[in-house]
Amino acid sequence: MPEGTDLLPPLPNDWAQTAPIVGVDGARGGWLAAVLLPDGEADLLLFGRFADLVTELPDDAVIAVDMPIGLPDRSGPKGRAPERLVRPLLGPRRSSVFSIPSRNAVYSTDYREGCALARQTSDPSRAFARQAFHIFPKIREIDVVLQARPTLCERIIEVHPELAFATLNAGKPMLYAKRKRIGGMHPGLDERRILLERAGLPIRLVESIPRGAEQDDALDALACLAVAARFRMGLARPYPDPPEHDSHGLPIAIWA
Template identity: 50%
Template sequence: MTDEPPAARPSLVAGVDGCPGGWMVVTIRLEGDAPPIARVVPQFLDVFFGSEVPGIVAVDMPIGLPDRAGIGGRGAEVAVRPLLGERQSSVFSVPSRSAVACEDYREACRVALATSDPPRKVSKQAFHLFPKIREIDALLRADTGLQERVHEVHPEVAFWRLNGERAMSLPKKIKGSVNPAGLDERRQLLEASGFSSDFLSQKPPRGAAGDDFVDACACAAIASRIARGLARPFPQEDIYDAHGLRIAIWA
């Protein structure tokens, strides 16, 4: 990397979710009563530049890629699915590193079949995330200092934690479309977790949708838990990929 990220402020944490405009970022100050800050940045590296640089970042994107994919994906996916009940379909299985490296869908499916046990193709939904997975993977492999600051999370696992370790009762989406009742249920939980109703009811920044904003808030809540030493990884045992990146979903 040519530019090193500025020193982080330990009192700042951020939740990040991928969105059409790049990355939806919600930053929380752990001390004082300053309101959260919501913004969209084009690249994940941009999270670490500017006047508000978080010490801990919780991002809804896989970190740590397997050489071969097993049943149910990585150990992280296998560990969290049983927690989510009817919401467990929101956790997709991460394919092999070589499949994620493919920029053509047919090629990704071919490589995934050859590097999974049992053989499994790549879903279109997962394939569309590959560019963002590659973006974070390249950044963390190039800057080992960020590896301690960036943690993988999953919004539905985050809501499970915030909801007293109970899965959400309503889906966030139905047949690919946002479910307003599901979003309202999650906003109510975020408000009970410390976000103001005014902040949650604002229009998302340009480049992000309402569900991206809500998910980023949930990720920020887990970033706060990580900073305070209250979060734990799934699975609890240390699992790393071939490049030393930890494979775990935090909540």
């Protein structure tokens, strides 16, 4: 059995009382945050910059973000340890976990140059997909914020929505990709909505689509919110456990 396949504790019925908690997913308009505040107010908010999100949300909010935190100087086979550990848990959704290259490659703003740097700093030598390159600016945003304020790592954690959904589903990965269409239907979106509603999120929130984001962005942000609740309650676990750290002291782990 792959490491980490044991079931994690379910969310208690009163998990929403763990506010303030935030789940964050990257969106075309910036950063989509699912926010639950102490007064019970819940909303989906769009921020242009990650630094603005951190500044404008409560100082004690746990923020679970779907974006890599902690960058290696050299990348090993199949990426960082979190990626290697999480993929076996996701079955048909394993391809949603990208291998993150070295910090030098991530900080390159030219695709070809970045691929060359990735090859020079990986073992075995490899480049990266253009799809991964498109998220590098957001990875850099988080990296800059956390290097400037490393104590934020105590409450800002890396998560992955597909692992979050699998955790809400008693350890079973989602059957369908989020964007898969079958006969005019979107079964991947439907199965994720059902899980979030069963977890106790308001239907109006689960069905919201903020301007500057897509429905799947909103569902991912809400799944990240559930991990923030688990972290606040001490129920979440990191992959790997304990987390590794990069050369700047930032943790390298995906939480669920």
